Amino acid sequence: MGNSRVPKSGTPRAAAPIRRWESGALAHAVSDPFGQGPLPWLRGSEHYFDDTGQVVPWYLDHAPAPGARIPAPRSTTGPRTADDVHQQIKGFTSTGAAAPGDSLDFHITVDPPQQFSVDIYRIGHYGGDGAAKITTSPRLSGIVQPPPLTADRTVSCHHWWLSWRLQIPSYWNTGAYVAVLTTMDGYRSHIPFTVRDDRPADLLLLLPDVTWQAYNLYPEDGRTGASLYHAWDEDGSLLGESDAATTVSFDRPYAGAGLPLHVGHAYDFIRWAERYGYDLAYADTRDLHAGRVDPTRYRGLVFPGHDEYWSVPMRRTTEQARDSGTSLVFLSANTMYWQVELSPSPSGVPDRLLTCRKRRGPGKAALWREVDRPEQQLMGIQYAGRVPEPSPLVVRNADHWLWDATGAHEGDEIEGLVAGEADRYFPRTQLPEHQSRILLAHSPYQDGDGARRHQETSLYRAPSGALVFASGTFAWSPALDRPGHVDTRVQRATANLLDRICKRD
Incomplete structure (x- = not known):
């Protein structure tokens, strides 16, 4: 998948239209030819035809040839992916991995305000489907949440109101889950989360949520968003690492479709391992950081x-x-x-801010090999x-x-x-x-x-x-x-x- 860009409808400024970037694809697509990877239970309704007539799946970052017609959706009846300019529906959870019996708080913005629902899927083989629907929320009332707060390129939505609290039943299996948010008028976004427990198992799978957040460019709006790789200037031009954020927040949605750029790598392993019956437990890398993992x-x-x-x-x-x-x-x-630090959110919730100074500013080097720990x-x-x-x-x-x-x-x-x-x-x-x-x-x-x-x-x-x-x-x-x-x-x-x-x- 190349560093391609698709023009986005809508012009927040009188300048050239904001281009469309999906799920951090611009941030690192050149070095990840696999992108997000297929999510088979969601693929059917958003295929596009490119200028050669070939079908392009929704999860690929696609740009037409110069001067070519922008491909139209193959189907206009299915859900459409929300974006970071219009924020049709976007959200995040205010906790990390949760255990059965715990609750998970969702903070969601919906524009224009309307009802929405949340379908919860668990990733696995499931006869080749790639995931199974576990439950569906009642119809929920959506509101337009306040704009993200920014300070020194750190973007945070920790001030968003609670939209829905999911009580995780004690009988749910541990695993990688995805919340699929859908508005009444047919826009869709995603929130990944992990259900973990402390039972012994043969293998513990660690989902790399720290790295996922490092690449998160939310909001990809040509103005506000920033990751540890990129930010924008006043003209909507994308800036590189030297001007990017040094601290990013977990209190915000993932860019574009709401899925981390590298999420497909983990899902590939999960589908295969569960198909062959390996005894897996699950955790996030923030659990590893916080001492919630007992390797024995x-x-x-x-x-x-x-x-x-x-x-x-x-x-x-x-x-x-x-x-x-x-x-x-x-x-x-x-x-x-890269060596990083995790710190509390402004409201004191642990491990909600991720800092990596890279090669900028005072302090020790950020590469492990540069602190004599290659x-x-x-x-x-x-x-x-x-x-x-x-x-x-x-x-x-x-x-x-x-x-x-x-x-x-x-x-x-x-x-x-x-x-x-x-x-x-x-x-x-x-x-x-x-x-x-x-x-x-x-x-x-x-x-x-x-x-x-x-x-x-x-x-x-x-x-x-x-x-x-x-x-x-x-x-x-x-x-x-x-x-x-x-x-x-x-x-x-x-x-x-x-x-x-x-x-x-």
Whole structure:
């Protein structure tokens, strides 16, 4: 998915019309060719035809060729996606992950004011549907909430009124959920949330909500919104990192359709893992930060998607997990790159503000490797750079048990599996202590300047006996269950890994 832009209707200023950006796609689309990923239970009603007559799914960021007709919706009867200029319906929850028996507070704005409903879906395999509807709210009264508050590019909606309180029944399964908001006149938006509990399980899945928020450009209105990557100037031009926010708030909706940019990576893993019956518990990375995760309850911690922003407590708990015998599975690349801090909201709610100073201002460096704690000391490899065009993953050490029954041979190429961003082993950087260590792929690719680079996939066994796997590519999770990207070799290799972890082999 490229850095494409679709003109938006409506002109808040007399200048050129505000362009349409969906769900932070502009912020980082070049380095995530998978975008949000398919949400099959919502796909049907919003397909567009591009200028060649091809059908383009609603979740792709699409721009017509210069001078081409803007494609019209294939169907005008289904729900339409709300946007950040008109704010037809947008919302967020004022708490992080919640447990069965807890309540979840939704803060929602509706313009024009009208009734709306909330359908709650749980992500899973569900016979290929990708999710199942769990419940529907009563009809709710929608109001236009006050404009977001901004201070030093930090955008917050913590002053929005409560719209609906969901009491989570004790019998609900833990998991990744999505609230689908729909107005009476047919506009739709989404709010992701997590239901967690403290029961022991084979695997704990950690949803990367800290990284999701770092990329959130809400509101993508050409004026107000800001992420840790972008903000706008007075003319509606998009500014880069040096002018972006240093602090972003969880008290705001996600941009565009209301789904985080990288949410699809986690959903791909969930659909696949639940299909094959793995015993999963769920939590957010803010739970890891806040000390609500006891790693001794699990045989492995799984980080399924792009998980770039880590606090000191997140790393400390994860290292303690490894050192106590709990295995770690990193299924993406560019993990634990930036060091961040979490702080309370203005009203005192913990962990509602995310700060990353990057390379600006006073204070310590924000890259883990610049404070002498490189990522490789935990994962065995670390971030190497972006991959402009998907490249094959080249199998190495094919006689290792990870590749058992995959059909993969030494030097085989798995097409398109090195994509988005890549990690590799850095010889001059300290490795973690290990009983054994192996690289399971060594894959050449060209960077944006045409220079030859390479990606690597790593596995090591810590002195505690814990296994630590790092895929070293964005494309691993999509290869598990993303239509058009599934690879049976990656599915089998992942099963080999998780089976060993679950059996403590």
